[in-house]
Amino acid sequence: MNLHGKNFIGDQLSSGGGDILRAVSPLDNEPLPGSFYAANATDVDRAMDLADLAFQSYGKTSGAERAAFLDRIADEILALGDELISRAQLETGLPQARLTGERGRTVGQLRLFAQVVRDGCWVDARVDHAIPDRQPVPKPDLRRMLIPIGPVVVFGSSNFPLAFSVAGGDTVSALATGNTVVVKAHSGHPGTSELVASAVSRAVSASKLPAGVFSMVHGAGKVVGVQLVRHPLARAVGFTGSRIAGRALFDAAAARPDPIPVFAEMSSLNPVFILPQALRERTAQIADGLRASMTMSVGQLCTKPGLVFGMQGPDLDRFQQALARALEAVAPATMLHAGIGESYHAGVARASVVDGVSLLARSLTAADREKTQAESVLLRTDVVNFHKHPELAEEVFGPFAVLISAQTMAELEEIARGLEGQLTATVHGTPEDLESAQELLRLLERKAGRLIINGFPTGVEVCPSMNHGGPYPATTDVRFTSVGTAALYRFVRPVCYQDFPETLLPTELKEENPLHLRRIVDGKSIE
């Protein structure tokens, strides 16, 4: 494996001029081969200039052309073979099976978006014909569609080094709809990022697209990221990460002379409510599902359940025992990087010493800190105490949850009313339970982007119906999803063409509908 460590500025490589970064494996906290060069301000400018220039032509490519490009990216990623998986393993500590699955999701995502743009209906084409003899004034011919917004800045996330990083969900949403992309590589997996960037780069040149369609820069800390977000040519930002970093980017974008949208997916506790009959009848099943959902990927998932509510009593005690035993048996495992590991240990320690909180379970095998390992931990408290200590409602990213006992349904409703925004909220219940939980469900609908009955929040499908989003602080924009095909709507804008001659109309809006799109014509949906 030969990593050059440079920034991809269109089809040029730059060794920046700033700091040199090293990748460190969380598996042993030793540096990995390869030096990576933080981009300097010139790199950022050139990447954005090229992205803007490339947008002029890439923004006008057909859906078929872009679909072929996305498919080619998928092919090039697969062609990286085992090298990609093994580097990602070293950089993130994630197991091979998980990374192989994630590569499948990444490639599947690219091919799914390729289908969507090949189909073309996403442009939401609308045609209103002229009525020249309308009184008191003639009606002009008006046609509208969605077009790309311009250069998009994408931040690679640490917990999905493939599916939400260089060629992940944000990048594919932006490229599919005709935007150009400048990626800020996550400093936790720079080598993985370089490999994927080289694959995208090869796809750009094989597809004969202008080089500025894709750039990728390295950088640790905030400097390069903030330069990108503040850059005058940036038109939108996609980010998945911590609440502090996401809010900083949102604030920087909102303070621009011309504010731009930031889609930051940040923080979620994914509360799970277990109603009484379900708790009694499916004790072991729910405990086992919860254990799996809490500890999958060492709890480093945005949708990991972090708060579990049940009704006080012997059923909850039985459930608690089952869950505690299951979690004790979970072996400590390596987290993504030392920083996440430290945050996890600090978060667990902070919550554990809160008054009225008791420890229910901790992995029986001790975590090896030299391997950046984390133990699974379960705490318990009650609703009254939970209300007293808002710090218990702060996300602890890792295999950790708090089990909270309530006395009444009204208490659960009060909890729901007081929640911050969430990506997901889950309710377990029998039909009778659910009948009595309609107010709870109504309240949760206002707080979360996805509601789950008798399931678990982890495992986010990539499909048209997915919504991976939610009220602040789950995201900075409740109106959009970052997973699933609807994610492309983040990077587009409508334009109306009034009285355009047929020859100048975009193909999607031509009278004869050559692409056979479903369109709203004079108020009716037709194909």
Place this chain on the structure above:
Amino acid sequence: MNLHGKNFIGDQLSSGGGDILRAVSPLDNEPLPGSFYAANATDVDRAMDLADLAFQSYGKTSGAERAAFLDRIADEILALGDELISRAQLETGLPQARLTGERGRTVGQLRLFAQVVRDGCWVDARVDHAIPDRQPVPKPDLRRMLIPIGPVVVFGSSNFPLAFSVAGGDTVSALATGNTVVVKAHSGHPGTSELVASAVSRAVSASKLPAGVFSMVHGAGKVVGVQLVRHPLARAVGFTGSRIAGRALFDAAAARPDPIPVFAEMSSLNPVFILPQALRERTAQIADGLRASMTMSVGQLCTKPGLVFGMQGPDLDRFQQALARALEAVAPATMLHAGIGESYHAGVARASVVDGVSLLARSLTAADREKTQAESVLLRTDVVNFHKHPELAEEVFGPFAVLISAQTMAELEEIARGLEGQLTATVHGTPEDLESAQELLRLLERKAGRLIINGFPTGVEVCPSMNHGGPYPATTDVRFTSVGTAALYRFVRPVCYQDFPETLLPTELKEENPLHLRRIVDGKSIE
């Protein structure tokens, strides 16, 4: 006419506790009958609390129920009869015909949105069926639709006292989709606002809806508006007005602990490019159209053309003469209020003294300042000088434009490249002209929300294809329109329901599709 001047807090009237406001007629600058009571902080809190409470049930009403409500509002507005028109005339100085037309648009808008929500397809329902035997993990049942976002704060605009005020485009977009609304009445037409609020209030109670569905508060200056935008229960904001006020609201919303979207439609110069052949062949026709578009409603339209570009030469001189003569013949007319009048005179004065700018035309009849009148004014300069003086690219709200001569197409393209965001951009050209203007059109597409060929930007149709929006500073969110049926997408958010039992699913997502909506089912659009 008996105006109580109070704030509508749900179905209660409050005389606030703050300042007392008077309406002043711009026609004679004399106070009009009626005192209006600025809302205090308690009024704002109560209005927002009621809006949030009412949202719990109103957000769950059917499209049919909301459609009936919107139709009822339209009926109640019409039932106000001449009283509404004559009060609006006194408060705004707008002529009866314009206000009668605007009432028609307001009522038409309500009925159009009623149709859209009765139809119901706007929810963009998507269904992905479970695949229990999928490997390696089962696929859950996922269903997604758009739901209302919560209480919406709407600012009445001064220049559309009916169509973009109390029951205007923002209010109807919000109510149609199930949101509750708190309106901040524009202090320029408080009596008109009270009359319309009373109509909406009657429709709320006739429709047996919770009173908090609609509230309206008075206030001058920023205090009440900022209280509303900062209120923890506010979920979104609609605003049409000045760049300074819009940006202040945007900043206040972005600085909240939980930022909320602000749709501010603010500032646009609506550039018009006249290409050489069209300039030669249609001199008089374009000059006359431009005169009408510039001076309609005393130039107080967001889409008024304020910059006109043409190629230097005898054709432009002929055009300039025709336009100048036409504008000189336009009688001065009363502006909306003294503040707008003063801003207009100051803006014209500022632009007139810029180096290298000459006066081409001014209404021959002098404006009567006691009647808040404005003369129509046309200035001229050239592209080189325009680039030197960025203040010429600031909006002057009123019957004013600058004619700018260029030497080459490349100069026009350079102008387009340097423009700020616009609501509209217009090109006049013969087929040959347009053939050579493709780069210009491409550049303008990046700068404007609506592109017009051989027409004029004023006269904004309310229909599915309309886009009344554009890049900053035209609006604070390029991804949405504030006019036309797509305006409803500003106030909704997606929610995904995972493995919900049929009985708990929203009607729109039930398996049998009882509302016969067009939905995306397993990736295919079907009805």
